[in-house]
Amino acid sequence: MGKLSTRDRIIEAAYTLFSEKGYHGTSTREIAKAASVSEVTLFRNFGSKELLFEKVLKNKSIIPDLLAATKDVEQYNLNDVLLSLAKRFYYTMVSKKKFIMITFSEINQYSEKIIDIYEKFITQIDELFVKILLKYKDDNTNSDLKTIAMAFRGMIFDLFLTNEIFLRKNIEKTKINNILSSYVKIILNSINK
Amino acid sequence: MGKLSTRDRIIEAAYTLFSEKGYHGTSTREIAKAASVSEVTLFRNFGSKELLFEKVLKNKSIIPDLLAATKDVEQYNLNDVLLSLAKRFYYTMVSKKKFIMITFSEINQYSEKIIDIYEKFITQIDELFVKILLKYKDDNTNSDLKTIAMAFRGMIFDLFLTNEIFLRKNIEKTKINNILSSYVKIILNSINK
DNA sequence: GATTAAAGTAAGTGGTTACTTACTTTATGG
DNA sequence: CCATAAAGTAAGTAACCACTTACTTTAATC
Numbered sequence: 001m002g003k004l005s006t007r008d009r010i011i012e013a014a015y016t017l018f019s020e021k022g023y024h025g026t027s028t029r030e031i032a033k034a035a036s037v038s039e040v041t042l043f044r045n046f047g048s049k050e051l052l053f054e055k056v057l058k059n060k061s062i063i064p065d066l067l068a069a070t071k072d073v074e075q076y077n078l079n080d081v082l083l084s085l086a087k088r089f090y091y092t093m094v095s096k097k098k099f100i101m102i103t104f105s106e107i108n109q110y111s112e113k114i115i116d117i118y119e120k121f122i123t124q125i126d127e128l129f130v131k132i133l134l135k136y137k138d139d140n141t142n143s144d145l146k147t148i149a150m151a152f153r154g155m156i157f158d159l160f161l162t163n164e165i166f167l168r169k170n171i172e173k174t175k176i177n178n179i180l181s182s183y184v185k186i187i188l189n190s191i192n193k
Numbered sequence: 194m195g196k197l198s199t200r201d202r203i204i205e206a207a208y209t210l211f212s213e214k215g216y217h218g219t220s221t222r223e224i225a226k227a228a229s230v231s232e233v234t235l236f237r238n239f240g241s242k243e244l245l246f247e248k249v250l251k252n253k254s255i256i257p258d259l260l261a262a263t264k265d266v267e268q269y270n271l272n273d274v275l276l277s278l279a280k281r282f283y284y285t286m287v288s289k290k291k292f293i294m295i296t297f298s299e300i301n302q303y304s305e306k307i308i309d310i311y312e313k314f315i316t317q318i319d320e321l322f323v324k325i326l327l328k329y330k331d332d333n334t335n336s337d338l339k340t341i342a343m344a345f346r347g348m349i350f351d352l353f354l355t356n357e358i359f360l361r362k363n364i365e366k367t368k369i370n371n372i373l374s375s376y377v378k379i380i381l382n383s384i385n386k
Numbered sequence: 387g388a389t390t391a392a393a394g395t396a397a398g399t400g401g402t403t404a405c406t407t408a409c410t411t412t413a414t415g416g
Numbered sequence: 417c418c419a420t421a422a423a424g425t426a427a428g429t430a431a432c433c434a435c436t437t438a439c440t441t442t443a444a445t446c
Contacts, residue, residue: 024217154351
């Protein structure tokens with residue numbers, strides 16, 4: 001990895017510390033130390049702790065990653081498409097765990113910004129799933145695809161929360177993939193009789 | 194409602210404030226003011242802010258409510274049993290929203306205690322669902338009931354998170370019940386071919 | 387009416403926090 | 417070599433924090 005600018009080192013340090021100890025639990029002194037800069041440099045660069053926090057949120061947002069991860073899914077059957085998307089969705093969240101931790105800790109303090117993030121997050125995933133289910137749907141079923149999409153996203157999101165945030169069990173990747181595969185089958189059973 | 198003791202007034206005030214502003218974001222002065230007691234009384238009763246926090250967690254835990262809510266489900270078909278349980282699960286979480294908010298905010302700060310809570314929470318619900326699915330399962334299917342139970346809990350938990358914590362949309366109860374009903378059908382499709 | 391327990395008031399402790407000011411060092415590039 | 421920009425150092429601000437001490441008030445009980 002290349003050397004980071006002073007600014008980026010501060011953002012990285014703040015990102016990690018905010019995710020581990022929350023906004024109020026982290027002091028600017030700690031952040032400066034972790035970034036190997038003086039506290040004065042931190043304030044010269046960002047003005048205040050709050051503005052730094054906002055830059056961290058912007059800089060580390062999961063939304064661009066999510067957009068990238070759900071592009072270009074080209075497979076021939078619904079099972080493969082859904083499984084592929086489920087994995088991408090899941091592992092994108094894993095790679096953005098710190099960001100999700102921050103939004104959890106600060107959902108009340110910064111509710112506007114964070115609600116906005118989750119709104120994008122949820123509608124984007126749901127719409128994508130609906131679009132895909134529509135393509136493959138049996139014509140003689142009238143299942144509510146939006147509800148099925150919500151259910152699918154919910155299972156996967158909960159799997160992530162349970163393993164990565166709440167219980168931290170470090171489950172093997174193959175086991176995760178098997179569960180995701182089962183979840184796909186549950187969905188498939190719902191749209192094809 | 195009857196008058197609360199000094200101790201209980203402090204716990205109530207702390208419960209609300211911790212859920213709104215987090216542990217570090219709430220001062221003992223604020224808590225005392227909200228409880229209409231002097232700060233000295235707070236410290237005389239609980240010793241320290243941290244001990245008060247622990248009492249709040251203990252006093253307001255969702256676990257006993259969850260145990261109570263999932264007892265005595267007597268219905269004649271699986272659809273009704275699952276729907277009834279899904280509703281109880283969902284609305285218990287709604288009634289304990291503040292508690293869940295606190296665990297979210299402080300999951301890193303008090304990880305041991307909170308992981309313990311979620312471990313109980315998750316295993317309890319999953320085991321209950323598995324037990325019920327087993328009773329009604331078609332003998333000729335070999336679906337993995339534990340995975341199906343996880344999926345079911347996941348959908349419902351995510352529905353709660355999305356509506357109550359992340360988006361706060363105040364959706365009508367009938368709409369929630371319809372979604373829960375659809376979720377039950379998704380599960381039923383998975384265990385009966 | 388005296389005793390006792392639970393509350394309040396007032397004042398203050400030492401520590402930490404976000405943030406500032408003023409001055410100095412370091413490194414870069416013309 | 418000089419100008420400039422970005423960094424550091426040192427010291428300090430005012431506010432706030434959790435928590436304490438010492439003393440007083442209130443209210444219920446015997």
